Each structure stands twice: as C-alpha cells, then as structure tokens.
Amino acid sequence: MRTFIAVEPPGSLREEIGRLTAQHFESQLPGFRWVRPENIHLTLRFLGEIDPARLDSLTQAVSVAAAKFAPFKLTVESLGFFGSQKRSRVVWLGLSNFQQSSALAEEVESAVAEAGFGRADKPFKAHLTLARMKRPPPRPPDWERIRSVLPSGWPEWRVSRVEIIKSTLTPSGPIYETLARCPLEGEAGEITVEGGD
Numbered sequence: 001m002r003t004f005i006a007v008e009p010p011g012s013l014r015e016e017i018g019r020l021t022a023q024h025f026e027s028q029l030p031g032f033r034w035v036r037p038e039n040i041h042l043t044l045r046f047l048g049e050i051d052p053a054r055l056d057s058l059t060q061a062v063s064v065a066a067a068k069f070a071p072f073k074l075t076v077e078s079l080g081f082f083g084s085q086k087r088s089r090v091v092w093l094g095l096s097n098f099q100q101s102s103a104l105a106e107e108v109e110s111a112v113a114e115a116g117f118g119r120a121d122k123p124f125k126a127h128l129t130l131a132r133m134k135r136p137p138p139r140p141p142d143w144e145r146i147r148s149v150l151p152s153g154w155p156e157w158r159v160s161r162v163e164i165i166k167s168t169l170t171p172s173g174p175i176y177e178t179l180a181r182c183p184l185e186g187e188a189g190e191i192t193v194e195g196g197d
Contacts, residue, residue, distance in 0.1 A: 002167045003050050003179070005062060005108055006041040007101075009128065012155040013076070014040055017093070017130065024149045025091075025130070029141055032091060032131035039176055040128050042074075042095065044105040044162065047117055054117075055179060059164060061115035063182040065107040066162040071184050072100045076128070076154040079147055083133075086140040092127040101126045101159075108162065160184055 018037035026034060050058065077096045081088035095101065105124040113119050164180040 001050060001052050002169065003047045003058075004043055004165055004167060005045040005047065005112070006043045006163055006165055007074075007104075007159050007161075008041050008163055009074075010155060010157045013157060014038060016151065016155060017128075020149065020151075021130070025146070028146050029091065029131065029137065031133060031135045031137035033134040034131045035129055036173060039174065040130070041165070041176075042101065042126065042128060044101075044108045044124065045112060045120055047112070050117065055164070057115055058112065058117065059180040059182065061111040061117075062108060062162055062164060062180070065111035066104070066182040066184050068107060069100075069104055069184045071158055071160040072097060073156055073158055074101065074126075075156045079150060080127070081141075081143075085143060087133075087136065088141060089133050090129060091131040092129050095126040095128070098126045104159075104162070 014037040017040060021034050021037070026032075047058075075096045076093045078094035079091070080094055081091050083089035102124055105126075109120055109124070161181050161183045163178050164182070166177045166179050168175045168177070
C-alpha cells in the first residue's frame with residue numbers, strides 16, 4: 001500500500017486555502033492542478049509502497065520518534081514555488097517554526113530508516129503543496145499580484161500528533177486514509193491504529 005507520514009492542518013486553514021484557490025489562485029495560475037483542501041498536509045516522510053503486514057512496526061517506529069517532542073505551533077508565513085518564476089512546477093505555502101518541524105521530520109526519518117524502510121530520496125522542506133503544473137501556463141505568473149491577496153494573518157495550528165496515511169490513486173485524485181495516529185509528548189491517550197489494508 002502507498003503510504004506517507006504527515007501532520008494534518010486544521011479545518012480552518014484548509015477552508016481559507018480553499019477560498020483563496022477558488023476566488024484567486026485558479027484564475028491567476030492557469031495550467032495548474034490544485035490539491036483539494038481536504039488533502040493538504042505537511043509531509044514528513046513519503047514512503048511509497050510498503051507491505052501492509054509491516055504497518056505495526058512502522059507505527060511503533062513513528063510513535064517512538066513522535067513521543068520525543070512536545071506539541072508545537074505552526075502558521076503559514078509565505079507563498080512560494082519550486083522551479084523558475086516563469087515556469088514554476090509546484091506552488092506551496094511555507095511554514096513558520098521550521099526548526100521544530102525539521103527536527104521532527106529528522107527524528108521520523110531516522111526511526112523509519114532504522115526500522116528498515118529505507119532513506120528519503122529528497123530533503124525535508126516545511127511546506128504545504130497547493131498545486132502542480134499540469135501544462136505550461138499561457139503567460140508567466142504575476143507573483144506580486146498573487147501574493148497581494150494573501151491574508152495578513154493565517155489560522156494557527158497546534159501540532160499534537162503525527163499520522164501514517166494510506167494513499168490510493170484514482171483518476172479523480174488520491175484518496176487518503178489515516179492508518180495510525182502517533183501523539184507527540186504530552187498528548188493524552190495511546191497510539192491508535194485504525195484499520196489496515
């Protein structure tokens with residue numbers, strides 16, 4: 001099953017992103033495929049295909065890593081892109097508290113590697129992917145105009161757990177299912193494993 005490890009943003013942030021996408025971004029950035037608001041997340045580690053029988057060992061590894069961290073807060077602080085200004089491949093929102101989220105991602109990376117799930121092929125970058133280029137836009141994006149509609153303050157969220165998520169690819173886009181929730185230190189309750197494959 002196709003799997004990744006992530007932190008989920010709150011509904012209030014997803015709603016704000018959905019509003020901006022529908023009212024501004026889609027018209028100003030033609031040629032991009034936009035991530036559905038309910039699918040937006042902060043990826044700590046993409047694993048790819050794993051054996052469903054190894055979910056328990058993966059959950060244990062991630063839970064040990066997550067338990068080393070106290071809950072912390074994140075907010076959106078920038079909008080950026082991968083690629084050039086004229087030919088951007090990915091549009092994303094950058095996040096505050098990079099040091100804390102990077103430390104969490106590094107701990108998760110070490111834990112899953114030690115558990116036998118291999119090493120990441122890309123370095124961690126604290127961002128929320130908004131869109132990927134589907135075809136070259138008819139004109140270069142006006143990034144100054146695009147950024148001018150961003151709110152002065154974004155909904156803040158408290159990171160209190162790490163989730164292991166199954167991704168099922170479909171013609172209409174991926175479908176995500178949380179397989180396990182691993183709390184950060186100070187979070188009440190035990191690790192919960194939900195379903196399987």
